[in-house]
Amino acid sequence: MTARTWQRPRLASHLVLGFSTVVMIYPVMWVVMSSLKTPRDLYGDPWGLPRTPRLANYSEAWKIGRIGESYLNSILVAVASLALILVVSYLAAYALARLRFRGRNLVMVLFVSTMLLPVQATIIPIYKIEQSLNLIDTLPGLVLPYVAKALPFTVFVLTAFIKTIPTEFDEAARLDGAGRLRILWSVLVPLTRPALASVVILDFMTIWNDFYLPLVLIHDPARRTLNLGLVNFQQLWGRTDFTRLFAALVLINVPLIVVYVVFQRQFINGMTSGGLKA
C-alpha cells in the first residue's frame, strides 16, 4: 500500500515473484508426481508425468510405514498437548494480566527469557526425568515436555492480549455475581478468540512437525509419530524404495497443506505471531 507511488516496472516484479513461486512449489509437486510412478518410470523420465499412475504405492506405503498407527499417535499427542497448554496457560495468563501480587514481574521475566531455548538443549535431563517416571516410550512422555516448551510463549501472547481487554467487562460480570473462573470462561475466553487461534496454530504446528523428542524418547515402532515414522521409512527404504517413500511423504503432508490453503490467513498470522510480538 505505502509503496503505491513507486514507479516500478511490473513485469520485473512478476518475473522475480513468479520464479520464486516456482522454486517454492515445484519440488513439492515433483514429489507428488513421483509418488505415482513406478521406480523405472522415475529413473527413465524424472521430469515427465507418470505414464500409468500407480496408486498401489500409497496402499503399500500406508502398510509398510504403519502410517495409520502413526497418525493416531500424532493426533493423540497434539490434541492432549494443546488441551493442557491452553488450560494451564490461560489460568497463568489471567493471573499475570488481571491480578496484582508480589513476584509478578519475576514470573514474566522467567517466561520471556526461556522462550527462545531450543527444545533439543535440555534433552539429557528430560530423558533422565522420564526414565525415573517410567515415561520413556509412552505418549504422555511426549505430551509433558511439549506442554512445558509451549508455555512461555503461549502465556506471553495470551497475557498481552488479555491486557488489551478493558477491565469493565470483568467488573460488569462481577456485579452479576460471577467468580474469577466464571469471568475467565464466559467473558475473557470469547473475547480473546483471535489470540487463541494464533497460539493454537503455532503450538500445533510446532508439536506436529517436531521429531526430535520422539527420536530420543520413542523406540517402540507402535508409538511412533508421523515424522519419526517418515525418518525411519527413509532410513530403512530410502535408498531402494523412492516411490513409496514419496507416497508416504504425500500421505503425511498433504492433509496439512490443504488445511493451510483453506485457512491461510489464520495460519500466516499464527505462525508469525512470535516474530511480530518480539
Add this chain to the structure above:
Amino acid sequence: MKRRGESAAAAWLLLPALSFFGLFIVYPFLDVIYTSFTSWDGFSRPVFVGLKNYRTLAQPDGLFLKALGNTTLFAVYTVVGKNVLALLLAVLLSSRLRLRTFYRTALFLPVCLSFVAVGVIWAYVFDPSFGLVNAILFALGKAEPISWLGEPGLALVCVAFVDVWKWTGYHVVLYLAGLQTIPAELYEASALDGASAAQNFAYITLPQLVPVVLINVIISLMGAYSVFDVIFVMTRGGPYNSTQTLLTYMFDVTFREYHIGLGATVVVVLFVLVIAMTAIQNRLARRAEA
C-alpha cells in the same frame, strides 16, 4: 484484605504452569549445567571432573571447533540468504500487484511443511542419479553428474540453501508487516522530489525498517545456531563431518558415544551463545529506537 485474596488466587492459578515450567525447563536447565562438569556414560554414577569437558571441546583440532565453524558458516549463509531474499520479495509484494495473495500463499507454503518432509524432498532433488538439479544441468549441456550432498565443500551450501528455502516465506511476512508501518507521506514527499525507486529504498525504506531487520536477523541467527532437523535428515553431519553442527555433534556425542557430560557441555556453550546474541540484540534495538 483484598490484596491477600488476589495473591492467594494468583498462586493457585499459576501453580500448574509453574510446576510444568519448573520440572521440564528450570530443573533441566540447571541439570545440564551440572552435568557439563561431570564424566558420565548414562549407566554408572556421574563423576565430577571440573573443567575437563570444556578443555576437550577447546582442543584445536577437535570436532567441536569444526562443528562450531560449520555452524557459523551455516549461519552466515542462511541469515544473509533469508533476509536479502525476503526483503526483496516483501518490497515487490508490498505494491498493488495482481496475484499478490497467490504469491504470498506460495512463498509461505514451505513454512508449514515439517523439516523431515523438507529434508527428504530436497535430498532427492539433489540426488546424483535422478535428482532435478542434475537433470537441469544435463539439459543445459553439462554431462558430469555432481554429487551435491557427497562433496564436503558443497554439502553445507546445499543444506543452507534448503533452510533458506524453508524459511524465506516466514521472513517475507514479517518484512511485509514492517513495510506497512512506514508512513505513506514519506514516499509522497520523495515523489515530489523526483526520487527513483532505488533512492526510495536506500533513503526511506531501509532506514525505517532497521528495527524489523534486527528482529529478522536475530530470529534467523538463533535458528541457525540451533539447526538440527534438516541436517540430520539430509546428511547426518557428513560427508567427513563437513555439515556437522553444534546440535548434530551434541546428538552424536550423547546418544552414539554416550559421553553425556561432553554433550551437556556443548549445550552450555550454545546457551551462552544464545544469551549473548539476545543481549546484543537488546542493546542494538534500544540504540535503534533512540
